[in-house]
Amino acid sequence: MSAKARSDTGERLRDAVSVRRPAASLRYLVGSALSGLYGLLVLAVVVAVAALSVVGVGLLLAGAASGLLRRWCDRERGRVGRTLGRRIPSPYLHPAAATTATAGPDVARHHIADGTLPRDLAAVLQRVIVGIPLGAVALLLPLLSLQSLALPTYWWTMPDGRTAEQFFEITSWWLALASGLIGLAGLAVWSIALPAVRSADAKLLERLLAPTRDQELRLRAQMEEQRRRTAVDVHSAELRRIERDLHDAAQNRLVAVSMFIGTAQRQLSTGTGDVATALAKAQDASREALAEMRRIIQGVYPPALAEEGLVPALGLLVDRMQIPARLRVDAPAPTPASVDTALYFSVAEALTNVAKHSNATECDVHLSWKEDNGEMRVITTVTDNGHGGAEPAKGSGLAGIGSRIEALGGTVTVTSPPGGPTSVRMELPCES
Known part of the structure; x- marks a missing residue:
């Protein structure tokens, strides 16, 4: 490609970006206005429940009101985070309970205790007081500017050759030209200022929605406690599984070996029966016991994993699949x-x-x-083209995956819409 062609392509891309930026800013600010209107409803519900709590009735609805407010804030965190290009973490110490409308007054008490309630209310007020007017201005300014810009084309067709502009009455071509210039200026201000206004608004709301330093420390402590508790649960479950396998499988095989050897001893002492047959059965049972012990040992730590590493071991798992499967590896690290x-x-x-x-x-x-931020992370995704509909809450397998990964500080995301495909994404820090 020639330098001129590259320059033309770059200029077209810049033009496309310059067109998209005001449009994206307009979508964001109009969304802020709609969010502010919904926030006004949420604020009314919270105030009503707080007022009713004075006489005790509102306590029954405190959990629902708190959950409604938190869900509004979580949606705004996602929307503002997408605008700023970074994730805004949730500051809530009990996010699972917080979204349960029937959890009762405990949710509201947690909402107050963790210090997020005043900041959440401030975020709603920001959307109501700032977001709604900004959205209205962002939507009306280009419409009014276009109207002013179009006035020179039709003002003379109005009765008596005059019409009203937003700021003055049009009675001549010079005034009509001034109206057009005002429209152009309005569109220029709209296209230039809108991205800056969007960025300032998003950053202001981020300061209200993001956790404070103290909240981050409490969240970290809670996550560490949950991680330790999950690790203990996973370890206990693993010990119970090994004990069950030893009791139900290997022990039964060893009991069979003992019985056959005892039978052979009795046959030798009495001189009756086929001793060779009893010893052959004892040998077969011992082989089965050894095979069962190897299986249990492999369940503790697979030999392929110890001898060859993670990628070859996963390759063996994929090769053993009953349906066509493949393993893709990008930039492996220890x-x-x-x-x-x-x-x-x-x-x-x-x-x-x-x-x-x-x-x-x-x-x-x-x-x-x-x-990610100086920390190496490994990401594993298992995707199939099945019928979908997988839910971690309804399956012990997915729940077990979540417990195992979260015990090491990782995260599991399951995406499985009805009709498929299903994707299980596991992300772990390599320093675990």
């Missing part, structure tokens, strides 16, 4: 054994769910590493 183990068993569980429940005809496992 990971600790705890992360390897968590990902291996989580992917194994996800693939088992695909094979048993999804009715999929193909499956894809994608493994990648990325650096």
Whole structure:
């Protein structure tokens, strides 16, 4: 491509961006106005419930009102975060309970105790007081400017050759030309100022919606406590599984070996029966016991994982799938054994769910590493083309994946709309 062609292409891209920026800003500010109108309703509900709480009746609705306010703030966090290009974390210490409308007064008490209620109310007021007028101005200014810009084309057709502009009455061509210039100036101000206004508004609301330093510290402490509790639960569940496998499988095989050897001893002492047959059965039972012990050991830490690493071990899992599956790996990096183990068993569980429940005809496992704020993270995504509808709350498999990953400070995101596809995304810090 020539330099002139590259320059023309770059200029067209800049023109497209310059057109999109005011349009995106207009969408954001109009959305802010609509959000402000909804926030006004939320504020009215909160004030009404607070007033009724004085006589005790409102306490029954405190949880619903608190949940309504938090959901409004969470939606605004998502919208403002998308505008600013960064995620705004939730400051709530009890996010799961906070969104449950029937959780009762405890939700409202947590809302007050964690210090987020005044900031949430301030965010709603900001949207009502600032967002609604800004949205109205952003929508009306270009319309009024276009009207002023168009007046020179038709003012002379009005009765008596005169018409009213927004600021003065048009009675001559010079005044009509001035009206057109005012319209052009209004459109210029609108296109230049709108992105700056959008950015300032989003940053102001971010300051109200983002957690404070103290809230971040409390959230971190709560997450660490939950992480330790989850790790203990996962470890306990793993110990119970191993104990169950040893009791139900290996122990039964060893009991069978003992019985067959005892039978052979009695046959030798009495000189009756076929001793060779009893010893052969004892040998078969011992082989089965050894095979069962190997299976249990592999369930604790697979040999392929210890000998070859995470990627080859996942490759073996994919190769054993009953449906066509493939493994894609991008920019592999070293990971600790705890992360390897968590990902291996989580992917194994996800693939088992695909094979048993999804009715999929193909499956894809994608493994990648990325650096986020100086921290290396490994991301694993298992995607199938099945019928979808998977819900972590209804399946112990997905819940187990979540517990295993979250115990190491990771996150699990399940996307499974009805009709598919289903995607299980697991993200873990490599320093776990």
